[in-house]
Amino acid sequence: MSTAPNWAPxxxxxxxxxxxxxxxxxRPELQKIRQAAHSKACSGDVLFHSSLARxxxxxxxxxxxxxxxxxxASLNIxxxxxxxxxxxxxxxxxxxxxxxxAPAEDFRDGLPVGSGEGIAEAFMGTVEEPTGEVISRxxxxxxxxxxxxxxxxxxxxxxxxDEGQTIAKLGERNGSVLGETLRRAAVGETLGQTNASEExxxxxPAGSYNLGLLVGFQPSTAVPVLADASTGTPQRFLWSWADxxxxxxxxxxxxxxxxxxxxxxxxxxxxxxxFPLRVRTALWQERVARARGELEVPELDGHAxxxxxxxxxxxxxxxxxxxxxxxxxxxLAEVVWESSCAVRDALVxxxxxxxxxxxQREEDAKVHQVMREHEAKADADLALERVARLVxxxxxxxxxxxxxxxxxxxxxxxxxxxxxxxxxxxxxGWVFEEGDRLCVKTD
Numbered sequence: 001m002s003t004a005p006n007w008a009p010x011x012x013x014x015x016x017x018x019x020x021x022x023x024x025x026x027r028p029e030l031q032k033i034r035q036a037a038h039s040k041a042c043s044g045d046v047l048f049h050s051s052l053a054r055x056x057x058x059x060x061x062x063x064x065x066x067x068x069x070x071x072x073a074s075l076n077i078x079x080x081x082x083x084x085x086x087x088x089x090x091x092x093x094x095x096x097x098x099x100x101x102a103p104a105e106d107f108r109d110g111l112p113v114g115s116g117e118g119i120a121e122a123f124m125g126t127v128e129e130p131t132g133e134v135i136s137r138x139x140x141x142x143x144x145x146x147x148x149x150x151x152x153x154x155x156x157x158x159x160x161x162d163e164g165q166t167i168a169k170l171g172e173r174n175g176s177v178l179g180e181t182l183r184r185a186a187v188g189e190t191l192g193q194t195n196a197s198e199e200x201x202x203x204x205p206a207g208s209y210n211l212g213l214l215v216g217f218q219p220s221t222a223v224p225v226l227a228d229a230s231t232g233t234p235q236r237f238l239w240s241w242a243d244x245x246x247x248x249x250x251x252x253x254x255x256x257x258x259x260x261x262x263x264x265x266x267x268x269x270x271x272x273x274x275f276p277l278r279v280r281t282a283l284w285q286e287r288v289a290r291a292r293g294e295l296e297v298p299e300l301d302g303h304a305x306x307x308x309x310x311x312x313x314x315x316x317x318x319x320x321x322x323x324x325x326x327x328x329x330x331x332l333a334e335v336v337w338e339s340s341c342a343v344r345d346a347l348v349x350x351x352x353x354x355x356x357x358x359x360q361r362e363e364d365a366k367v368h369q370v371m372r373e374h375e376a377k378a379d380a381d382l383a384l385e386r387v388a389r390l391v392x393x394x395x396x397x398x399x400x401x402x403x404x405x406x407x408x409x410x411x412x413x414x415x416x417x418x419x420x421x422x423x424x425x426x427x428x429g430w431v432f433e434e435g436d437r438l439c440v441k442t443d
Contacts, residue, residue, distance in 0.1 A: 017241055017342035019045050023335045026328070029318050032255045036099050039254045042091040043244030045339075049079040050092030050214050051100055052238070052314060057158035057212030058100075058107055058263035063323075064207070065313045066272035068280050069287050071207075074188025075273075075310050078213040080164065082222050082343060083242025089216035093160045100261050107263075108157035113166070113213075116181030120191040120202040123209055125153030150201065155209045164217035164225060179233060185211045186236040187306070216242075223351040226344065229299045236303055238311075238336065239343040262317035273313040275325045283309070300344060307340075308333040387414045387421035392430040392440060400439035 024034045024044065033051060034044035056077035064072035081089040093110060102109055108122050130144040177193070184191060188209070192202035215237070217225070226234045265271075275283075283305050289295035297304070312333035316322040319329070387410070394401045394409050401409070410418055422438065425431045431438045 015241065015243065015245060016346060017239075017339050018244065018246075019048065019335065019339050021246075023332060026332055027319060029258070032258070033099065035252050035255045036095060037092070037244075038247050039252050040091065040095055041247060041251065042088050042095055043240075043242055044246070045240045045244060046081050046088060046092035046242055047095050047099070049081060049238055049240045051096040052311065053077045053079040053212040053214040054093075054096050054109075054158045055100060055212065055261065055263060055314060055318075056310070057210050058102060058109075058156055059210055059314075059317065060266050060271075061155045061208055061210045062267045062269060063262075063265065063271045063273065063317070065275070065309050067275050067283055067309055069283055072270070072272065073306060073309055074207070074210065075313055076186055076188055076211050076213075077307075077310055077314070078182075078186050078215070078237045080215050080217055080222065080225075080237040080239050081242050082217045082219055082239060082347065084218060089242045090160075090162050093214055098257060100258050100263060103264050103266070105156070105266065106154045108154065110158055110160045113159050113161050113178070116177035116179075117193060117202065119157075119159070119178075119181050119185060119211075120193070120204050122157045122159075123152050123154050123191070123204045124150060124202055126150050127153060152204050152208060156211075157209070158212045159214070161213075161215045164215045164221050179231060182213070183232055183236060185213070219347060219350060222347050223354065226300070226347055227351060232302070234344070235300050236307075237340075238307065239340045239347070241343055260321075262314070262321060265317070265321055271323060273316060273323050273325060275309070275312070276327055276330070278327070279312075279325070279330050300348075301341070304337060308337050311336050383414075384417055384421055384424055387417055388424040388428065388430070390414065391418075391421050391425045391438065395425075395431045395438040396440040400434065400437040402437050406438060 024030050030048070033048050037044045037047035056075050059075060061074075064074060066072050081092065083089050097109065111122055113119065126148050128146040129149045131147050133145040135141050135143045135145060181191060188206055188211075190206045191204040191209070193200070222239075229235060286295065286305060290297060308330070312325045312329040315332055316325045316329045390410065391406065394406055406422075407415055407418060414421070422431070425438075426433070429441060431440055433439075
């Protein structure tokens with residue numbers, strides 16, 4: 001571990017989920033990311049996760065992780081930044097462009113997310129292809145006959161969503177395939193749709209693209225996404241806070257851009273990022289135990305191994321373009337994962353607390369309603385008793401009282417309960433009906 005830079009604060013407030021100083025001090029490139037963030041009053045965690053997601057969409061699709069489990073794993077990273085409005089969630093997306101300039105190749109950088117179809121469309125274009133025929137006349141005789149064809153024309157894209165609630169709303173649209181597309185993109189599976197018309201058909205094969213996604217959430221909008229764990233969406237994200245108590249009082253100098261980074265690695269064929277035997281063995285044993293039903297993993301940890309594989313591979317590539325993951329790479333990836341879990345779990349606890357508070361409000365409302373109903377009934381009973389006494393009083397006159405006379409004698413507010421009051425007075429034995437009159441019983 002290297003010595004902390006002299007611009008770093010001496011004391012860092014402990015916030016569960018923030019990447020620790022030991023992580024930043026591990027490598028010069030990590031220190032540079034943190035210094036770049038702090039030089040612009042941005043969270044180091046925000047810039048690291050933003051850079052990781054953008055870098056994952058920038059590197060060659062030929063570069064993949066090989067652990068011996070399943071196929072070659074894509075390095076696609078989805079990162080979620082959580083903070084209140086104005087906390088600087090979007091700053092990381094802009095800073096990473098200055099810190100890690102994109103290579104000259106065709107790279108869709110910072111696209112918004114509009115729909116599942118739009119994500120696949122980012123990789124599509126129109127090209128001219130020979131039909132197999134040749135021109136038989138004219139000045140171009142002998143040249144191949146060309147036709148325009150829609151097909152995949154690019155392999156790299158980075159998407160940025162400033163407010164995660166947008167994704168939730170888009171996903172709720174009737175017929176939306178956004179959620180499914182994001183889940184498939186996170187693991188590098190085939191994207192697209194087959195439609196009747198060629199212009200609406202999109203086909204992006206598995207393994208032919210790299211895609212990074214950065215989403216900003218406010219805590220209140222992150223909670224519903226985490227609650228939707230059954231779909232498999234939230235467990236595909238790395239989670240990070242937007243706040244950073246370690247930003248110094250005086251800004252450090254901008255450290256300059258990375259001259260070379262993994263985005264400039266453009267091999268012509270497959271390149272495997274390999275892993276130490278210890279890591280491969282641990283991943284294999286966990287996979288076998290889960291497949292046998294011997295190990296039950298919490299729902300939100302379902303992609304833990306895969307995400308750590310991706311982070312470790314990217315950390316290795318950032319460290320001079322290495323394609324062999326070391327034990328230190330893996331340890332740093334585990335720190336990133338543990339920090340992500342701490343942020344995620346804090347949001348889950350918040351969701352549980354808010355749900356409990358909502359249940360308590362509902363219970364309190366029910367109790368208050370019952371109390372109001374009880375009080376209303378008690379008031380009604382007292383009113384009925386009072387009018388029944390008036391019935392008895394008016395019926396006690398000589399000869400009793402007719403129903404019409406009684407109705408005129410009662411106040412307007414008492415007339416609506418006159419019938420019930422008469423029934424109550426009769427039930428108590430105070431009056432009896434005789435023809436069209438009410439009379440008082442005498443001993």
